[in-house]
Amino acid sequence: MDTLTREHRSWNMSRIRSRNTKPEQAVRSALHQLGFRFRLSTGQRVFGRPDVVLPKYRTAIFVHGCFWHRHAKCRFCYTPKSRTQFWRRKFSANQRRDREVRRRLRREGWRVVIIWECQLLEKNFLQRKLSQIR
Numbered sequence: 001m002d003t004l005t006r007e008h009r010s011w012n013m014s015r016i017r018s019r020n021t022k023p024e025q026a027v028r029s030a031l032h033q034l035g036f037r038f039r040l041s042t043g044q045r046v047f048g049r050p051d052v053v054l055p056k057y058r059t060a061i062f063v064h065g066c067f068w069h070r071h072a073k074c075r076f077c078y079t080p081k082s083r084t085q086f087w088r089r090k091f092s093a094n095q096r097r098d099r100e101v102r103r104r105l106r107r108e109g110w111r112v113v114i115i116w117e118c119q120l121l122e123k124n125f126l127q128r129k130l131s132q133i134r
Contacts, residue, residue, distance in 0.1 A: 023117045024051050024063045030126035036133070047108070048101030057133055059111040062098075070095055071116045 004012070031038050031052065039053045046053050050060035066076035070091050080087050102112050113133065119125050 023120050026120050027052060027061065027063050027115055027126060030130055034130055047104050054133065057111065058109060059113060059133055060105055061113045061115065063115050065117045068094060069098060071118060074116070074118050076118055
């Protein structure tokens with residue numbers, strides 16, 4: 001059972017950002033340090049609205065939150081105890097959309113890189129992962 005009122009829960013959820021999150025900022029900072037020139041997704045130019053686009057390398061980078069995108073076997077990937085049916089449908093739809101975006105981008109000749117929120121906790125992970133793009 002949810003201990004918050006619907007209004008307060010709605011207010012809490014409205015505070016969750018979808019753009020310019022700390023994980024996204026960490027990825028952009030690492031790209032900048034490695035000397036990459038990149039663009040933030042402009043929506044219609046690249047299908048699926050990747051968080052970062054490297055046009056020169058035809059690479060789309062998605063920074064996924066483990067909770068919302070269901071990172072398997074991750075401690076941040078839990079299902080809330082209330083309204084479980086709603087959450088299962090929501091997570092399933094997110095995963096389906098993510099699969100379709102990856103498929104379409106690959107068909108269009110893009111390299112797709114997924115960076116999970118929990119991976120950013122590992123020291124030097126970004127340096128190793130992003131230096132493989134070149």
